[in-house]
Every structure is written in structure tokens, then in C-alpha cells.
Amino acid sequence: MAGTDKQRTMMNEGPAIILVEPQLPENIGMVARAMANFGLGELRLVNPREAFPSDKARSAASKADHIIDGAVLYDDLPSALADLSFVYATTARERDGFKQVRGPVEAGRILRHKFKSGEKTGIMFGRERVGLKNDEVSLADELVTFPVNPAFASLNIAQAVLLMSYEWMKSGLEHETDTVFRGPELEPANKEYLHGFFNHLEEALDTRGYFRPEARKEVMVNNLRAVLTRPGFAEPEVRLLRGVLTSLDYFSPKNPRGAGAPEGRARVHTSAPDAENTADNEPPQD
Incomplete structure (x- = not known):
């Protein structure tokens, strides 16, 4: 049951x-x-x-x-x-x-x-x-x-x-707002790790022409950062999001998952601590 x-x-x-x-x-x-x-x-x-x-x-x-x-x-x-x-x-x-x-x-x-x-x-x-x-x-x-x-x-x-x-x-609970089961206690990501994610996201969006008109880029970047700093992401959560971005860097409708990364194509994100050594950031493999 x-x-x-x-x-x-x-x-x-x-x-x-x-x-x-x-x-x-x-x-x-x-x-x-x-x-x-x-x-x-x-x-x-x-x-x-x-x-x-x-x-x-x-x-x-x-x-x-x-x-x-x-x-x-x-x-x-x-x-x-x-x-x-x-x-x-x-x-x-x-x-x-x-x-x-x-x-x-x-x-x-x-x-x-x-x-x-x-x-x-x-x-x-x-x-x-x-x-x-x-x-x-x-x-x-x-x-x-x-x-x-x-x-x-x-x-x-x-x-x-x-x-x-x-x-x-x-x-019978220690605090009446408690519950029997709790999720994992995650430490918030440090700012260096979070800023690496911001840079990765900004470059990925820039490559795809997201910041239009160009004159509003600074405002749009600041708004994105304001939204993404609100949740208080933990480091594993940031790794997950960077893995999503890395997958978008490698694959597209013309080169779907399983087709392999295009020849000679370079990653477009800026590295952050341990980002290159984390499985979450590697492109999907067959």
C-alpha cells in the first residue's frame, strides 16, 4: 500500500x-x-x-x-x-x-x-x-x-x-508544525558557485538572442538575478540547473539527445567551482 x-x-x-x-x-x-x-x-x-x-x-x-x-x-x-x-x-x-x-x-x-x-x-x-x-x-x-x-x-x-x-x-511532536518525515537539509550554495551559474545562464541566453533590445540587457540580467537569488538555492540544486543549461548547449532539435555533440562545438558557459567535474554538468550520453 x-x-x-x-x-x-x-x-x-x-x-x-x-x-x-x-x-x-x-x-x-x-x-x-x-x-x-x-x-x-x-x-x-x-x-x-x-x-x-x-x-x-x-x-x-x-x-x-x-x-x-x-x-x-x-x-x-x-x-x-x-x-x-x-x-x-x-x-x-x-x-x-x-x-x-x-x-x-x-x-x-x-x-x-x-x-x-x-x-x-x-x-x-x-x-x-x-x-x-x-x-x-x-x-x-x-x-x-x-x-x-x-x-x-x-x-x-x-x-x-x-x-x-x-x-x-x-x-506528540516536539513542535506542532513538525512532520514525521523531512526532506534533506541542504546548505545554501556560496556566492561564487551561484555567480558561476548566473554567468553560465547569461552567456547561454546571450548566444540565443534572448536579450533584446540590447539596450535593456543590463536591466534584464539584473531582473533574472533578482529572481534566481530569491529561492536560496543549495549547491546540488545549482548543479542540476547548470546540467540543464549544458544539455541545451549541446543538443537542439537538429541534434537531439543520442545524436552526439556537434563536431568542434565548444561550450558557451563560464566555469564555476567543480562545474566541469560534476556528472550533472556533462552532456547526456547514450
């Missing part, structure tokens, strides 16, 4: 997800998938309408089989909550009562804090059509609701679980 790395340890922790009388096995499967995406592992089902587990649920889980296989069924909600010390109830509508209402970001942080303290916590979600009843909400410690369009506030149960699962995962 795309995005799945079997070499990594499966995250499997955090609050229990409690679904109260879920109707469709496909929704249960999508809930399991959302949980697995964000490292949650414990699924509790209170009186599901259809037999569980089922092929429909397993198929919708998209290989989150450990969630499906580990799910526990309960006859009533109090039994499903009995061993938990703190529970959120999710709701899409305003409720009467005295319970604290949190947003998902704050709720995720509170759950993380309680998890680190060794508390067992849970988040309960209601039926697809009507959500949680008032007597079920009364069993929760606090409520969590999402900042949605008030005129269209109803969420699919799997969507609601995914949002809370995401906030759970995010609350």
Missing part, C-alpha cells in the same frame, strides 16, 4: 476510540484506517448494528488489520468506559449542561498530558445519523467539538475520528 513502510515499528498507543452503535461496517473500517494513520491502536465498539468483524470492515480498513483484530465489543456504554479515567464525548451541536467544551487542538494536548501521566483515556463518537444521546454525553468528563460551518456541521464518523487522531499525533 502506498505510504506504508513495513520496516518501521507500528505506533499503537493513546486514547481508546469508542464507537457507540455504529451502523455501517465500512465506517468502522475507515475509522480503523484513520486510527492506524495516526498511531492509535485501541478500538471499542458498543452494539454495532452488523456482525463484526466483517469483510466489509476489513476491506475499508485498508490493511489496518491490527485495529480490526484487536477491537473489543461491548453490550453497553458504561461497560466500554469502565476502566477509563477520563473521556471526551464528541458533538457537533451545542449541548445544555455544565461540561467543559474544548476544541480539538486543546483536547489533543490534554489527552497527551494524561497519557504521559499514565492515565487511561478515551474519545467516544456517536451514531452516523444522530450522534450521541444526552444520557451518553453525561458519562463523559468533557466535550470536544470541531470548528465547522454551523450551517453544515455534521461530520462522517470516520472524518471525526481522523481529526481527533491527527490532533493526538500532532500533540
Whole structure:
């Protein structure tokens, strides 16, 4: 499956997800998938309408089989909550009562804090059509609701679980703007290397008659340099761009890739540090 790395340890922790009388096995499967995406592992089902587990649920889980296989069924909600010390109830509508209402970001942080303290916590979600009843909400410690369009506030149960699962995962990052995977950290190219690229590009464009009229050449060159200094290119990126220019120096529609460089044709760019010794700058070969 795309995005799945079997070499990594499966995250499997955090609050229990409690679904109260879920109707469709496909929704249960999508809930399991959302949980697995964000490292949650414990699924509790209170009186599901259809037999569980089922092929429909397993198929919708998209290989989150450990969630499906580990799910526990309960006859009533109090039994499903009995061993938990703190529970959120999710709701899409305003409720009467005295319970604290949190947003998902704050709720995720509170759950993380309680998890680190060794508390067992849970988040309960209601039926697809009507959500949680008032007597079920009364069993929760606090409520969590999402900042949605008030005129269209109803969420699919799997969507609601995914949002809370995401906030759970995010609350465990060192910085909430982090992500699990990062690209390579590239050092910015020094000015000598970058200026070599500018000279290479200027000569290539000059050879092809880009700077017209001639009187505007200086302005056009300055504009190009202003644009190309904005991204903060790293050295490998500059090598890549110079490789593109070198290919244009060697090949044209009359001499396409594979035809070989024209006899006696010289390169038109000015060299920069290591440019001539870099494979990225060599013309393509058969």
C-alpha cells in the first residue's frame, strides 16, 4: 500500500476510540484506517448494528488489520468506559449542561498530558445519523467539538475520528508544525558557485538572442538575478540547473539527445567551482 513502510515499528498507543452503535461496517473500517494513520491502536465498539468483524470492515480498513483484530465489543456504554479515567464525548451541536467544551487542538494536548501521566483515556463518537444521546454525553468528563460551518456541521464518523487522531499525533511532536518525515537539509550554495551559474545562464541566453533590445540587457540580467537569488538555492540544486543549461548547449532539435555533440562545438558557459567535474554538468550520453 502506498505510504506504508513495513520496516518501521507500528505506533499503537493513546486514547481508546469508542464507537457507540455504529451502523455501517465500512465506517468502522475507515475509522480503523484513520486510527492506524495516526498511531492509535485501541478500538471499542458498543452494539454495532452488523456482525463484526466483517469483510466489509476489513476491506475499508485498508490493511489496518491490527485495529480490526484487536477491537473489543461491548453490550453497553458504561461497560466500554469502565476502566477509563477520563473521556471526551464528541458533538457537533451545542449541548445544555455544565461540561467543559474544548476544541480539538486543546483536547489533543490534554489527552497527551494524561497519557504521559499514565492515565487511561478515551474519545467516544456517536451514531452516523444522530450522534450521541444526552444520557451518553453525561458519562463523559468533557466535550470536544470541531470548528465547522454551523450551517453544515455534521461530520462522517470516520472524518471525526481522523481529526481527533491527527490532533493526538500532532500533540506528540516536539513542535506542532513538525512532520514525521523531512526532506534533506541542504546548505545554501556560496556566492561564487551561484555567480558561476548566473554567468553560465547569461552567456547561454546571450548566444540565443534572448536579450533584446540590447539596450535593456543590463536591466534584464539584473531582473533574472533578482529572481534566481530569491529561492536560496543549495549547491546540488545549482548543479542540476547548470546540467540543464549544458544539455541545451549541446543538443537542439537538429541534434537531439543520442545524436552526439556537434563536431568542434565548444561550450558557451563560464566555469564555476567543480562545474566541469560534476556528472550533472556533462552532456547526456547514450
